[in-house]
Amino acid sequence: MSDNITQIAYLLGAAILILGLKRLSGVKTARRGNQLAALGMLVAVATALVEVGKIDYGYVIAGLVVGTLVGVVLATRVQMTSMPELVALFNGLGGAASALVALSVMFDWLNTSGEMNNVSDSMGVSWTISVVASIIIGALTLTGSLVAYMKLDGKMSGNPVLLPGRHVINGLVFLGTLACAGYLGSQADSASTTTLCVVGVTALSLALGWLLVIPIGGADMPVVISLLNSYSGIAAAMTGFVLHNNLLIISGSLVGASGLILTRIMCKAMNRSLANVLFGGFGAEETSGGGGGGQKGYTTVKECAPDEAAAILESSGSVVFVPGYGLAVAQAQHAIRELAEFLEEKGVSVKYAIHPVAGRMPGHMNVLLAEANVPYEQLIEMDDINPEFKNTDVAIVVGANDVVNPLARNATDSPIYGMPILDVDQARTTFIIKRSLSPGFAGIDNPLFEAENSLMIFGDAKGVLEQMTKDLREL
Amino acid sequence: MMSEALTSSFFVLASADTSLLSELTIFVLAVFLGFEVITKVPPTLHTPLMSGANAISGVTLVGALFCAQTHNVTLANILGFLAIAFATTNVVGGFMVTDRMLRMFGKKR
Structure with missing residues (x-):
């Protein structure tokens, strides 16, 4: 009877989570959706506490308190520029938690099974597979996310690390993981061999997560984070199979699906297949240096000072800002908004062109600009803004490079060929605010910098934008 | 094999x-x-959606609660404690930071 009530409570929790996720995908309803999802989670956790029954709550309370404190501190302290790092870290924690649950269940079985026998004989093959899958996916999500975190945070170089024979190494590690799992399920019949197999599966999966992400370049992190997000959901669903808990299965697979959707959107925005992102080693020496790519240097770059740029802006009627990753690094989102507001006051039409992979995670640029109070009606998606560039007086590229590189349109041998780009070269004048002429993540030259109507403004994005605003005021 | x-x-x-x-x-x-x-999903919401979904993946907390329930200090309990702490961080931090972002989208100039 009471079992039925807990099942119904879990179902209620799952239904609220689904409604929350649904509302989270609409601009107007998103905030309520997130709160609703949090409520669903509360229902689920409360139900679980009731189902666990009267126990010694020492560990439970300690874990909840520690987790809440760390979560609150991280969520309130994080800079919006560092959102990708935080999401990567949370993905890793979610994966780790799922793997730990599975490990804990396994060791609990070892502890209590008394008369020792094989785990799948005792608990069933499907249960054993669920436990092992949960450990593998959770563990590789942990280390993969940590590598992504370190690459995003600059603790590790964003360049792809290509080990010689990496596909062979990865394949062997994966086979080793499966071999340990297979031996665990079919042969292991003592506590020591079982423990050894479990430790082997865990260690090899941890290594695999690390190996799979180190060859992926910094520019591809949006795809990797989305995919790891999906994995953390799948790992949670697997623990649902282990514990026979439908709520875990449902919410885990929802997250798995949403992560996959975002992964697909990101891949499409870069015109690359998922396989190419994961195994291609994009941006490393083996792809750059082709005839249409490579770095040959520039000959006819025109430079321009902020006050000259201000004079041009003074007489223009329409301006489109094109923010890129460099804007985030320079923390220039407030400076760009101030310039935009000043122009608007003078009657200039102002828009922002947002490339789908601008920033370092899906939608990152929107968040940064929202933080700076830019109204989201002014943020225009790539497909809608591209036809407008030819009627635009000035396009101002701030810290973006590969996403405005015209080579993507017609240089078939370029590594970025086919990637959808923002057509800033069609504007009457294009300002490019950049620290130097150094290449973007793809490691190739950008002919835009040498184009007839392009003017380079060298310097820190924040400083240059502030100077331009100041010069405009003085005109 | x-x-x-x-x-x-x-x-x-x-x-x-x-x-x-x-x-x-x-x-x-x-x-x-x-x-x-x-x-x-509109691109504006990609980041909040991901961090919100991320918080939901911390639902594994429900599983973790079953792992730390006995008084004896065993490996299983310690792993369970870690699982609860990690999953709670994921859930609480994830929902809070998502709310922080969505609050920014809502505010007027």
């Missing part, structure tokens, strides 16, 4: 009890549901 794997996978199917089958059904249907619910 190969034949062993094959035999055991047949064994799984043959021995699949009703609970596994209904759990698989729920899993597959929930994945489809996820695709239906989340299609057509």
Whole structure:
């Protein structure tokens, strides 16, 4: 009877989570959706506490308190520029938690099974597979996310690390993981061999997560984070199979699906297949240096000072800002908004062109600009803004490079060929605010910098934008 | 090795009890549901959606609560404690930071 009530409570929790996720995908309803999802989670956790029954709550309370404190501190302290790092870290924690649950269940079985026998004989093959899958996916999500975190945070170089024979190494590690799992399920019949197999599966999966992400370049992190997000959901669903808990299965697979959707959107925005992102080693020496790519240097770059740029802006009627990753690094989102507001006051039409992979995670640029109070009606998606560039007086590229590189349109041998780009070269004048002429993540030259109507403004994005605003005021 | 794997996978199917089958059904249907619910997300919401979904993946906390329940200090309990701490960080931090972002979208100039 009471079992039925807990099942119904879990179902209620799952239904609220689904409604929350649904509302989270609409601009107007998103905030309520997130709160609703949090409520669903509360229902689920409360139900679980009731189902666990009267126990010694020492560990439970300690874990909840520690987790809440760390979560609150991280969520309130994080800079919006560092959102990708935080999401990567949370993905890793979610994966780790799922793997730990599975490990804990396994060791609990070892502890209590008394008369020792094989785990799948005792608990069933499907249960054993669920436990092992949960450990593998959770563990590789942990280390993969940590590598992504370190690459995003600059603790590790964003360049792809290509080990010689990496596909062979990865394949062997994966086979080793499966071999340990297979031996665990079919042969292991003592506590020591079982423990050894479990430790082997865990260690090899941890290594695999690390190996799979180190060859992926910094520019591809949006795809990797989305995919790891999906994995953390799948790992949670697997623990649902282990514990026979439908709520875990449902919410885990929802997250798995949403992560996959975002992964697909990101891949499409870069015109690359998922396989190419994961195994291609994009941006490393083996792809750059082709005839249409490579770095040959520039000959006819025109430079321009902020006050000259201000004079041009003074007489223009329409301006489109094109923010890129460099804007985030320079923390220039407030400076760009101030310039935009000043122009608007003078009657200039102002828009922002947002490339789908601008920033370092899906939608990152929107968040940064929202933080700076830019109204989201002014943020225009790539497909809608591209036809407008030819009627635009000035396009101002701030810290973006590969996403405005015209080579993507017609240089078939370029590594970025086919990637959808923002057509800033069609504007009457294009300002490019950049620290130097150094290449973007793809490691190739950008002919835009040498184009007839392009003017380079060298310097820190924040400083240059502030100077331009100041010069405009003085005109 | 190969034949062993094959035999055991047949064994799984043959021995699949009703609970596994209904759990698989729920899993597959929930994945489809996820695709239906989340299609057509505006790019503005990609980051909040991901961090919100990320918080939901911390639902594994529900599983973790079952792992730390005895008084004895065992490996299983310590792993359970860590699982609770990690999952709680994920849930609390994830929902809070998502709310922080969405609050920014809502505010007027």
